[in-house]
Every structure is written in structure tokens, then in C-alpha cells.
Amino acid sequence: MPNRVRSIRAEAVVLRHSEMGEADRLLSLYTRQLGKVRAIAKGIRKIHSRKAGHLEPFTHVRLQFARGRDLFIITQAETIDSFLTLRENLTLLGHAAYVIELLDRFTYDEDENPGLFRLLVNTLSRLNTGPDFQTIVHYYEIRLLDLLGYRPHLFKCAHCEAEIKPEDQFFSAEQGGVLCPRCGKDERETRLISMPALKILRHFQRSSYTDAQRASITPRINQEIETIMLYYITYKLERGLNTPTFLRRIKY
Numbered sequence: 092m093p094n095r096v097r098s099i100r101a102e103a104v105v106l107r108h109s110e111m112g113e114a115d116r117l118l119s120l121y122t123r124q125l126g127k128v129r130a131i132a133k134g135i136r137k138i139h140s141r142k143a144g145h146l147e148p149f150t151h152v153r154l155q156f157a158r159g160r161d162l163f164i165i166t167q168a169e170t171i172d173s174f175l176t177l178r179e180n181l182t183l184l185g186h187a188a189y190v191i192e193l194l195d196r197f198t199y200d201e202d203e204n205p206g207l208f209r210l211l212v213n214t215l216s217r218l219n220t221g222p223d224f225q226t227i228v229h230y231y232e233i234r235l236l237d238l239l240g241y242r243p244h245l246f247k248c249a250h251c252e253a254e255i256k257p258e259d260q261f262f263s264a265e266q267g268g269v270l271c272p273r274c275g276k277d278e279r280e281t282r283l284i285s286m287p288a289l290k291i292l293r294h295f296q297r298s299s300y301t302d303a304q305r306a307s308i309t310p311r312i313n314q315e316i317e318t319i320m321l322y323y324i325t326y327k328l329e330r331g332l333n334t335p336t337f338l339r340r341i342k343y
Contacts, residue, residue: 097158105150126202130163142168174219186224189334225313230303232320233295244268245293264326288315
């Protein structure tokens with residue numbers, strides 16, 4: 092006899108959706124219990140659908156769904172937090188989209204990671220309530236890399252393992268972190284990183300978010316950190332990201 096369809100309750104964040112058929116939507120969700128999953132919301136595009144308002148991108152929801160033959164089927168949806176402030180501010184919306192894109196690109200279907208789910212929800216909540224989106228996003232990047240096993244080496248030279256001295260260094264995505272001036276000068280694909288920028292990244296790597304908030308990031312240092320992190324993340328993904336281009340457009 093065929094297996095019965097299992098009913099599952101899960102907490103999730105809606106990553107994105109696409110139209111499916113005349114009235115359905117296919118959603119990509121990141122859940123606490125299962126990791127990333129794809130699910131169908133049947134009839135959601137109908138005028139009187141009760142689920143429509145609960146399943147918009149960035150929404151934190153509580154779901155009931157069943158495992159179908161190929162995809163999950165959402166049967167109930169309840170909003171936990173819709174993060175309304177994000178939708179009223181284009182800059183915040185752009186950074187929230189960046190947060191979502193990073194998680195989406197780095198993760199695979201049904202690869203459970205409760206720590207990554209908590210980081211995602213906390214980051215969206217911080218963006219929704221806090222004005223310092225630079226600290227919020229850079230802290231997220233560092234923590235995301237930690238949880239995925241891509242923690243950059245920031246305290247010792249990634250090549251010779253010498254202690255990093257208080258002077259400007261090199262950063263190598265291929266070597267996985269900071270290179271001392273002696274090792275870095277012979278590497279072809281590196282980026283310069285100043286000691287103030289390196290100190291911020293180190294602080295984020297070893298601190299709670301409460302402590303990370305105390306960091307003071309100047310526009311110049313923020314730009315430097317953005318460049319280094321995008322360089323490293325792009326190398327690990329082996330492909331470019333879409334949202335940084337959008338963020339540059341709305342910034343200027």
C-alpha cells in the first residue's frame with residue numbers, strides 16, 4: 092500500500108515564490124524543522140484565499156503542510172511576523188533581499204540547520220526595528236559563514252599561520268582569510284584589507300550581536316568591508332549575486 096501523506100507543522104520564512112497554474116503558487120521556504128523546502132500553496136491567487144496575506148516573501152509564518160508525491164502542500168498558514176517596516180523602506184527591503192539571497196544560494200533542500208533559521212529570523216527582525224543596517228548585515232554575513240563552515244581566518248595568516256601584526260594586510264578568498272604582507276605580496280588574487288576593517292570583522296566573529304552593536308563603522312570602512320565580503324562570498328558561491336547591483340542603484 093502507498094505511504095500515507097504526513098502532516099507536518101513547521102515554522103518558516105518565505106524566501107520567494109513563483110506563479111504556478113491558474114491560481115497556485117510555488118514557494119521556497121526556509122524552515123526551522125526541515126531546512127529549505129519547496130511547497131505549493133493551492134488557490135492562493137484566488138480573491139478570497141485566506142492564505143494569501145500570510146505567504147508573502149520575508150514573512151515569518153507558522154505552517155501546516157502535507158508531503159505530496161514531489162512537493163509539500165501548504166494546508167494552513169499563520170503569520171508570526173510580517174516585518175512591515177521592511178516593506179515601507181526601499182533600502183531596508185534591498186538589504187532584506189540580500190539576506191534572503193545569501194541564505195538561498197548557500198543552502199540545499201531539506202538540509203536542516205536550526206541555527207541558520209534563528210540567524211535569519213533575528214536578522215530580519217533587527218532590520219525591521221534597527222537603523223544600523225550596516226552592522227546588522229555584516230554581522231549576518233560573518234555568522235552565516237560560520238554556520239556553513241566557511242569561517243574566514245582573521246587572527247593568523249591563512250598561509251604561514253603567523254600572528255597578524257597591527258598593520259594593513261591582504262585578504263585571499265582562495266586561501267580562506269587574511270595573509271600577512273610577506274605571504275600576500277606573492278599572491279595574484281588578493282584584496283588589501285586595512286587594520287581598522289579587519290578589527291571590525293574580528294569583533295563580529297567573536298562577539299554576540301549585543302556587543303557587535305557597539306562597533307563604530309565609518310563609511311570608508313563600511314565600503315571596504317562590503318568589498319571584502321562580496322569578494323569572499325562570491326568566490327565560495329562560484330557565482331555572482333543579484334541584490335548587490337540593486338543596492339548600488341538605490342544608494343546612488
